[in-house]
Amino acid sequence: xxxxxxxxxxxxxxxxxxxxxxxxxxxxxxxxxxxxxxxxxxxxxxxxxxxxxxxxxxxxxxxxxxxxxxxxxxxxxxxxxxxxxxxxxxxxxxxxxxxxxxxxxxxxxxxxxxxxxxxxxxxxxxxxxxxxxxxxxxxxxxxxxxxxxxxxxxxxxxxxxxxxxxxxxxxxxxxxxxxxxxxxxxxxxxxxxxxxxxxxxxxxxxxxxxxxxxxxxxxxxxxxxxxxxxxxxxxxxxxxxxxxxxxxxxxxxxxxxxxxxxxxxxxxxxxxxxxxxxxxxxxxxxxxxxx
Amino acid sequence: xxxxxxxxxxxxxxxxxxxxxxxxxxxxxxxxxxxxxxxxxxxxxxxxxxxxxxxxxxxxxxxxxxxxxxxxxxxxxxxxxxxxxxxxxxxxxxxxxxxxxxxxxxxxxxxxxxxxxxxxxxxxxxxxxxxxxxxxxxxxxxxxxxxxxxxxxxxxxxxxxxxxxxxxxxxxxxxxxxxxxxxxxxxxxxxxxxxxxxxxxxxxxxxxxxxxxxxxxxxxxxxxxxxxxxxxxxxxxxxxxxxxxxxxxxxxxxxxxxxxxxxxxxxxxxxxxxxxxxxxxxxxxxxxxxxxxxxxxxxxxxxxxxxxxxxxxxxxxxxxxxxxxxxxxxxxxxxxxxxxxxxxxxxxxx
Numbered sequence: 189x190x191x192x193x194x195x196x197x198x199x200x201x202x203x204x205x206x207x208x209x210x211x212x213x214x215x216x217x218x219x220x221x222x223x224x225x226x227x228x229x230x231x232x233x234x235x236x237x238x239x240x241x242x243x244x245x246x247x248x249x250x251x252x253x254x255x256x257x258x259x260x261x262x263x264x265x266x267x268x269x270x271x272x273x274x275x276x277x278x279x280x281x282x283x284x285x286x287x288x289x290x291x292x293x294x295x296x297x298x299x300x301x302x303x304x305x306x307x308x309x310x311x312x313x314x315x316x317x318x319x320x321x322x323x324x325x326x327x328x329x330x331x332x333x334x335x336x337x338x339x340x341x342x343x344x345x346x347x348x349x350x351x352x353x354x355x356x357x358x359x360x361x362x363x364x365x366x367x368x369x370x371x372x373x374x375x376x377x378x379x380x381x382x383x384x385x386x387x388x389x390x391x392x393x394x395x396x397x398x399x400x401x402x403x404x405x406x407x408x409x410x411x412x413x414x415x416x417x418x419x420x421x422x423x424x425x426x427x428x429x430x431x432x433x434x435x436x437x438x439x440x441x442x443x444x445x446x447x448x449x450x451x452x453x454x455x456x457x458x459x460x461x462x463x464x465x466x467x468x469x470x471x472x473x474x475x476x477x478x479x
Numbered sequence: 480x481x482x483x484x485x486x487x488x489x490x491x492x493x494x495x496x497x498x499x500x501x502x503x504x505x506x507x508x509x510x511x512x513x514x515x516x517x518x519x520x521x522x523x524x525x526x527x528x529x530x531x532x533x534x535x536x537x538x539x540x541x542x543x544x545x546x547x548x549x550x551x552x553x554x555x556x557x558x559x560x561x562x563x564x565x566x567x568x569x570x571x572x573x574x575x576x577x578x579x580x581x582x583x584x585x586x587x588x589x590x591x592x593x594x595x596x597x598x599x600x601x602x603x604x605x606x607x608x609x610x611x612x613x614x615x616x617x618x619x620x621x622x623x624x625x626x627x628x629x630x631x632x633x634x635x636x637x638x639x640x641x642x643x644x645x646x647x648x649x650x651x652x653x654x655x656x657x658x659x660x661x662x663x664x665x666x667x668x669x670x671x672x673x674x675x676x677x678x679x680x681x682x683x684x685x686x687x688x689x690x691x692x693x694x695x696x697x698x699x700x701x702x703x704x705x706x707x708x709x710x711x712x713x714x715x716x717x718x719x720x721x722x723x724x725x726x727x728x729x730x731x732x733x734x735x736x737x738x739x740x741x742x743x744x745x746x747x748x749x750x751x752x753x754x755x756x757x758x759x760x761x762x763x764x765x766x767x768x769x770x771x772x773x774x775x776x777x778x779x780x781x782x783x784x785x786x787x788x789x790x791x792x793x794x795x796x797x798x799x800x801x802x803x804x805x806x807x808x809x810x811x812x813x814x815x816x817x818x819x820x821x822x823x824x825x826x827x828x829x
Contacts, residue, residue, distance in 0.1 A: 266720070269724055270724075271720050271723055271724060291726050291727075291728060292726040294726070295724065295725055295726025296726070298724070299724070300720070300721070300724035302717075302718060302720055302721050305717055305718060305721060306577075306716060306717055306718040306721075308713075308716035308717055309716065309766070309770065309771075310713060310716060310772055311495065311496075311499075311770065311772075313492060313493050313494070313495055313496075314495065314713065314772050315717070316493075317493075318710070318713060318714050318717065318725060319725070321710065321714060321725040321726055321727070322725060322726035335490055335493055335494065338493045339489055339490065339493050342493065343489075348489055348492065348493075351489075351492035351493055351496070352492055352495065352496040352498075352499060354770055374725075
């Protein structure tokens with residue numbers, strides 16, 4: 189655990205989140221593939237975004253979805269979240285096709301973070317509380333369970349300090365932590381996040397990445413996130429590489445690098461260097477200099 | 480007083496903060512006090528030549544007590560409920576369409592309800608006012624049918640409720656059509672023209688005890704689903720996709736809440752005619768003075784709306800006493816100025 193004194197509210201890893209694991213519903217299998225796609229095609233009208241997608245996404249792993257702009261990262265995540273039905277094929281959550289799940293039950297299994305969230309007049313705590321929506325009915329909910337989950341989620345994301353402030357009054361980075369807390373408060377076994385690091389500065393990106401890894405490794409959650417930044421994506425456990433309307437590859441980071449999937453996806457040479465155990469993307473501004 | 484332990488302080492923060500809920504309670508108390516003051520004022524201001532003083536209010540003679548209990552009290556109570564219904568409808572409409580300028584009028588509901596009322600009065604060949612219970616219910620029913628027709632037409636024209644701008648535009652078009660139809664219908668009956676003109680401009684003068692009671696019942700019927708579904712409106716502020724991912728059924732949520740907006744608007748229009756801007760101003764007043772979630776907004780907006788309409792009603796009887804102005808004209812003046820100030824401030828700040 190590292191103390192980030194510059195912003196005072198570092199996203200804490202370790203204890204705070206692990207304690208969440210104890211209360212998480214015991215029926216989430218620590219290994220296995222909670223999310224599966226069979227021959228999925230996604231299209232908008234006549235425009236095909238992705239076709240023939242078959243995937244098994246593992247629990248307890250942080251999977252990053254990468255690919256060029258317009259390669260269908262967001263579309264895939266939306267389909268996985270059940271927000272848009274694929275044109276062909278089936279997406280199953282724990283062996284059961286998504287449309288067959290009752291709405292609320294599914295919402296307790298899948299938590300989704302949009303790439304951009306609308307500005308809301310609610311306070312941070314109220315936004316996070318919405319993550320508990322599917323855990324109660326319109327009339328009944330267990331206040332103490334909700335409070336505990338909200339508290340854990342806000343503590344884990346370091347957003348407790350501004351719990352009572354309106355989200356519109358927060359900075360971009362602070363706001364993103366609140367939205368992340370909202371997703372964590374669901375305490376779902378599957379987290380789907382569309383570009384959770386986009387508007388954040390590097391230290392905050394790092395915090396989010398650490399949090400996602402903690403969720404996967406510490407709590408056995410199946411974490412899937414679209415990530416634009418290649419160096420950050422390569423810090424994930426597994427990659428789904430999209431390009432040319434299909435899945436170029438799905439596997440561990442080592443497999444992706446061995447197969448040079450990134451170059452195939454971006455249709456240009458993508459130079460990845462290894463430094464201190466981390467894989468980093470090196471922009472090839474002057475390609476001849478490296479050869 | 481001891482400082483709460485850190486965990487307890489966290490829990491309070493997570494629950495929305497103790498200061499915030501205290502502020503909300505204070506705010507509610509203030510508006511209830513304003514309402515009581517306005518009710519008292521409404522009892523002593525009137526068009527009749529009876530002496531209007533506090534002493535008279537405390538010991539009225541037989542004739543004055545009829546004026547007091549059969550005319551002024553039901554009128555001010557009815558005005559409060561009608562204003563509360565409009566405030567509630569406005570608060571819900573603004574949440575459902577995520578548009579701070581949405582209100583019952585912009586959806587065509589008010590004009591549709593007025594058309595329904597006009598049609599039923601023409602068919603029954605009676606004047607408005609002095610209707611018995613069955614008549615009042617029939618009138619509200621007709622207003623409801625008109626409002627439903629208007630909102631269905633609006634939704635059909637905009638091809639769904641998902642796109643806000645398109646929906647509001649179609650609402651305005653339908654409102655124009657409905658008002659034009661109402662005017663055309665009235666042209667065929669010149670003898671009804673004058674009284675209907677007063678009604679269409681908005682007047683609390685038609686309210687008796689049966690109207691007030693009807694408005695009160697409809698208000699309670701509308702308030703229950705509104706506060707239950709308020710969390711759904713909170714979720715909607717995060718965007719459709721996020722709301723859906725939280726486990727909400729958006730079509731059902733929208734349908735139910737639009738149903739409430741329709742019923743509330745129809746009941747108000749059926750009793751007091753077209754009174755504009757209350758539905759717009761009331762939720763704005765709440766938001767400008769408090770930071771609220773939708774549950775608090777849907778409790779606060781009716782309180783504000785009720786007091787606003789009572790105040791406007793009082794003004795309409797006081798400005799040119801012993802004659803009175805149509806209350807709709809008063810709210811339009813106040814609301815119009817408010818809207819201008821709002822837009823001017825927004826431009827200045829931008």
